[in-house]
Amino acid sequence: MRHINIYRSFRMGFAYNAIEVMAFVFVSVIGLMMLTAVVLFIVDRFQTGDAIRRNYPVIGRFRNIFTELGEFFRQYFFAMDREEMPFNRAQRNWVYNASEAKGNTVAFGSTRNLNIPGTPIFMNAPFPPLDDQFGASEPLVIGPTCRQPYSAPSIFNISGMSYGAISKPAVLALSKGAKAAGVWMNTGEGGLSPYHLEGGADIVFQIGTAKFGVRDAEGNLSDDKLREVAAHPQVKMFEIKLSQGAKPGKGGILPAAKIDAEISQIRGVPMGMDAISPNRHREVDDFDGLLDLIAHLREVTGKPVGIKTCMGSADPWFDFFRRIRERGADSAPDFITVDGGEGGTGAAPMPLIDLVGLPLREALIRMVDLRDLSGLHDRIRIVASGKLVAPGDVAWAICLGADFITSARGFMFSLGCIQALKCNKNTCPTGITTHIPSLQKGLVVHEKEKRVAAYARSVIHEVETIAHSVGVPEPRLMRRRHVRIVCDDGTSVQMDDLYPSVKSDAEGLDRARGNRQFEDGLRRLGVV
Numbered sequence: 001m002r003h004i005n006i007y008r009s010f011r012m013g014f015a016y017n018a019i020e021v022m023a024f025v026f027v028s029v030i031g032l033m034m035l036t037a038v039v040l041f042i043v044d045r046f047q048t049g050d051a052i053r054r055n056y057p058v059i060g061r062f063r064n065i066f067t068e069l070g071e072f073f074r075q076y077f078f079a080m081d082r083e084e085m086p087f088n089r090a091q092r093n094w095v096y097n098a099s100e101a102k103g104n105t106v107a108f109g110s111t112r113n114l115n116i117p118g119t120p121i122f123m124n125a126p127f128p129p130l131d132d133q134f135g136a137s138e139p140l141v142i143g144p145t146c147r148q149p150y151s152a153p154s155i156f157n158i159s160g161m162s163y164g165a166i167s168k169p170a171v172l173a174l175s176k177g178a179k180a181a182g183v184w185m186n187t188g189e190g191g192l193s194p195y196h197l198e199g200g201a202d203i204v205f206q207i208g209t210a211k212f213g214v215r216d217a218e219g220n221l222s223d224d225k226l227r228e229v230a231a232h233p234q235v236k237m238f239e240i241k242l243s244q245g246a247k248p249g250k251g252g253i254l255p256a257a258k259i260d261a262e263i264s265q266i267r268g269v270p271m272g273m274d275a276i277s278p279n280r281h282r283e284v285d286d287f288d289g290l291l292d293l294i295a296h297l298r299e300v301t302g303k304p305v306g307i308k309t310c311m312g313s314a315d316p317w318f319d320f321f322r323r324i325r326e327r328g329a330d331s332a333p334d335f336i337t338v339d340g341g342e343g344g345t346g347a348a349p350m351p352l353i354d355l356v357g358l359p360l361r362e363a364l365i366r367m368v369d370l371r372d373l374s375g376l377h378d379r380i381r382i383v384a385s386g387k388l389v390a391p392g393d394v395a396w397a398i399c400l401g402a403d404f405i406t407s408a409r410g411f412m413f414s415l416g417c418i419q420a421l422k423c424n425k426n427t428c429p430t431g432i433t434t435h436i437p438s439l440q441k442g443l444v445v446h447e448k449e450k451r452v453a454a455y456a457r458s459v460i461h462e463v464e465t466i467a468h469s470v471g472v473p474e475p476r477l478m479r480r481r482h483v484r485i486v487c488d489d490g491t492s493v494q495m496d497d498l499y500p501s502v503k504s505d506a507e508g509l510d511r512a513r514g515n516r517q518f519e520d521g522l523r524r525l526g527v528v
Contacts, residue, residue: 094390095413098458099451118361119486120396123494125471134468136460137476140403142237142381143304143334150202150236150304152404154183155475156394156459159385159406160206160241160308162190164254164263164275165423169443170415170432175199176445177414177452186406187213189241189277190254191266192229199449205229206239206308207297210277212267219268221283223300230301237334238297240290242280242309243357244339253277257426258435287320294333306335306383310357314366318524321374325526329379337406338367340386360386360397365499368401372502373521389413391462398463398475399483399495414455415448 037058044057053060114121139151158178163171171193178185178201186204187196191213196203207214207221214229216222229235254263254275261271269275284290290307297305311317324332340360358366364384371380384402388394389410397405409417416430428434431443467475470482480496487493 091390092413092419095410095455099414099455101454101458115486115490117486117488120392120399120495121484121486121492122392122395122466122470123482123484124469128468128471129473134464134473136464137474140381140476142306143298144379145330146298146304146334147302148304152184152202152236154181154456154460155398155404155463156456157183157204157404157406158185158411158456159408160186160188160204160239160244161408161412162188162212162254163193163195163266164190164258166412166433167428167431167435167440167443168193168195169440169445169448171195172199172445173415173443173448174411174452175201176449177411177456178202180449180453181456183456184236186239190263191268192232192235193262193266197232197234201234203232203235204237204239205235206241208241208277209279209281210267210269210275212269212275212277215268217268226297226300230303235303237304237306238301239335239337240281240293240297240305240307240333242290242307244308244310255426260435263435287323290320291323291327291331295331298334304334306333306337306381308337308339308385310339311363311366312357314370317367317370318521321370321376322524322526324376325374329376332376332380335381335383335404336367336371337383337385338364338402340364360384360388361400364397364400364402369499369502369521370525372401374525377502391459391466394459394463395466395475395478396483399478399480400499401480401501403476410459411452411455414451415443416451 040061041057044053044060047054112119137155139153142150142152158174161170161174165188166174172195175185175196176199179199184202184204185196185199187193187206189206189208189210189212192203192205205213211219211221214222214225216225230238254267256272256274259267259269259271259273259275264271267275281293284293294305294307338360340358340363357363364382368382371377371382381403382401383404383406384397384400385406385408387409388397388405388407394405412432413419415432417432418430420429422428423433426434426436428439429442431440434440463475467473467478470478472478472482480499480501481494483495484492485495485498
């Protein structure tokens, strides 16, 4: 009995002690919170930078908190599947499923509003080819007159994303995934890193206005470094970046927080300050200068050379194609990448993202028609870029006349991007656009490379399915006549009625000469 009483006393004493400790902790926490509130009240009342916090101390701070959380709540709780910008939940989920090689079938019916002006509707054929009459696109040669032409195997490829703008594991996963899927990978303007090469993918080396990776100590183009890059067998082409859709008229921006010793060495820029590219190539003042630069690069490297541009208007480009005709077809770029004004980036001023540059649906048509009117359809390949992440986007661009399509953000989603909109802050939660090691650990290369390859294969397969549906055996045989566009009144019109194509039938230029719009274009190009 005595032992029992001692045990009970011990338990009661322990309980009392626990209650005392909990009470002490509770009082301490409350006291700390009150002290913090008092300190914040004093700080807010006497600071002069924020009127809300000065007038409503402590409480005013919740406004900033809710503003930061707004993106999160809209994405996961309030926005409908097709409401978000720049990419909605339906688009992201399609890429996520495709990246995991899951079935992308859906039930019940489409959630897409087919009455929105500009929506493409593909015209299914009454008697499509049988399964054994259907095939994939054959490789297409770029730069047939170069010493080392490139036979590009895939219609869908990875657009420019620089090492520095994206992380080492992201570059590695993209490179290895691209190799597995047989697609090319564009370096972006940040130069060629070891991680681009390690994966074994075909590489398009982009030369930005700062010449990162191929510049001398003064920032000028270095022929010796060009030869070093071209000596890599994986480097198949060179792309001169004139402008990009997210910030036409302004060069690339890499915040100082993302520049470590390795990136500094690869790019040839100092650490501790933002790497800002000029808004254009200093040595190119006109189209003659551009054609001279193209010819020089092709001579030095022996490989196809193209340009990337965001169009503001078709008018200046008449002069470009007229100069090519005067110089001869050999002077033409081997490819032209047309970037739409809706294109993305890691960092750019909002007015340029929102307000400058033709959207791809207008720019692509203009560039394709100018090329075809100039008689250069088989000489210059057109690459479409700008918010093309799903099979319908890719098929639509091919119908307009694109030979290839590239995507950056689609492949970012395949890596696991959640559209956190933190690309410019070095705090990307998925490890894609950050150089913080603890965040990069979340991106496991050997897993993500599988997702990259699966996404590329899924897009290509679904585009082939659309081509099959409209009645042609492979995607590059799709034409403007195979798609309708929804008009303002909700009805649709066949695209080749809106935008007649020079190459839509066998008559070619003869058909153009019967069209008043094209007649004027032919005169401006010096064809007639």
